[in-house]
Amino acid sequence: MTSLALIGIYGGTFDPIHFGHLRVAEELVSDIAFNRFFFVPAGTPRLRDIPFASKTQRAGMVALAIQDNPDFLLDTREIKREGVSKTVETLRAYRSEYGENVALCLIIGADTFLKIHQWCDWHEVFELCHVVIVNRPGSPLIKHKQGFPEEIQQACGSRWITCSASLASQPYGLIYAAPTTLLDISATQIRALVAAKKSIRYLLPDAVSDYIKTHQLYTGEYEFKKTGQHCS
Numbered sequence: 434m435t436s437l438a439l440i441g442i443y444g445g446t447f448d449p450i451h452f453g454h455l456r457v458a459e460e461l462v463s464d465i466a467f468n469r470f471f472f473v474p475a476g477t478p479r480l481r482d483i484p485f486a487s488k489t490q491r492a493g494m495v496a497l498a499i500q501d502n503p504d505f506l507l508d509t510r511e512i513k514r515e516g517v518s519k520t521v522e523t524l525r526a527y528r529s530e531y532g533e534n535v536a537l538c539l540i541i542g543a544d545t546f547l548k549i550h551q552w553c554d555w556h557e558v559f560e561l562c563h564v565v566i567v568n569r570p571g572s573p574l575i576k577h578k579q580g581f582p583e584e585i586q587q588a589c590g591s592r593w594i595t596c597s598a599s600l601a602s603q604p605y606g607l608i609y610a611a612p613t614t615l616l617d618i619s620a621t622q623i624r625a626l627v628a629a630k631k632s633i634r635y636l637l638p639d640a641v642s643d644y645i646k647t648h649q650l651y652t653g654e655y656e657f658k659k660t661g662q663h664c665s
Contacts, residue, residue, distance in 0.1 A: 436601045440531060441470035442562070443540040444511070444520065446620070447491050448484040449645060450498045451637035453618040457567050460613045461540060462504045465565070465597045468535075471508040472499060476518040485624060486650050488512035497640040521554045524561040528605075536604050537562035543610075550584040559592065563600050563607045568615055627651035 443458055450472075462470050474491045477483070484491060492509050499505035510526065511518045520539070527537055539562045541549075546566050549555050558564065581589075592608045594600070600609060618636050626633050628651055633642055645651065 437534060437536040437604060438468040439465060439536050439538060439601055440527065441465070441467040441538050441540060441565075442473055442508075442523070442527060443471065444473040444475055444523070446475050446478060446484045447472070447495050448486050448620050449491070449494045449623060449637060449641055449650070451618050451620060451623060451641075452635075453616040455498060455638075456616050457540075457613045458505060459502075461565065461567070461611060464611060464613075465538065465600060467504075467538070469506060470504055471506050473508045473510065473523060474512055476511040476514055477516065478518055486648075490644075490648060490650065494641045494644055497644055498638045500640070519553050521552065521557055521561070524558060528561050533604050536600050536602075538565045538600060539563070540565045540567060542566070543568045547581065547585070550582055550588075556588060559588065559606050562605050563609065564592075565600075566608065566610045567613045568610075624651040 441458075441461060443454075443461075445454065447454065458470060458472070461467065472495050474488065474495055475484075476488055486494070489512065492507065492512050496507050499507065511523055514522070524537065524539065531537065539558065541564060543566055546564065549558070549564075552558065589608055592606060594607050594609050597609055597611070600607060623633050623636055626636075627645060633645070
């Protein structure tokens with residue numbers, strides 16, 4: 434059986450990046466044996482609140498968080514793109530760059546997967562990459578397929594695999610629920626602690642904590658930031 438190179442694409446607002454994100458990435462690289470693993474900070478998301486930190490600040494924090502890990506790479510294409518971030522556009526770009534001889538794997542949380550049918554051109558995602566689902570504290574466990582929106586059940590019914598090795602057998606189209614450690618840490622929690630002038634030590638790398646302090650992020654008008662109305 435052909436074994437393709439594996440490219441991991443881990444998107445998110447990373448507002449800020451923390452040990453929960455990093456531990457998931459570390460375990461995925463070990464479990465799936467990615468050849469390259471990219472962190473892709475979102476620009477302007479559609480289906481979630483506008484990030485509190487700027488695009489440049491969030492990318493800067495990711496760069497600091499992964500600087501000592503040669504397995505991790507930063508991709509800033511989404512923060513450089515004008516307008517709303519669209520995952521499908523990012524995936525099209527990756528597929529154009531790498532061709533059909535690699536397996537692209539989009540890493541998303543279980544909560545995000547349950548809303549995938551709300552994405553722009555979402556059916557095309559499965560024609561561009563595999564989807565690797567990781568659970569998050571407080572999000573539904575992906576152990577069975579009951580309760581999924583009907584659109585997702587119809588589109589994904591035959592795509593599920595239980596062995597990560599199968600991801601390297603074809604360039605796209607499969608769904609794998611990865612068993613990863615759930616660290617009960619959230620960016621929301623960290624921002625609230627900063628706003629309350631409480632310690633965020635041991636929740637994220639020291640370099641990121643120092644960056645937050647230096648740039649005075651998540652203070653002042655934190656509580657009054659409005660929900661975004663844009664498209665992703």
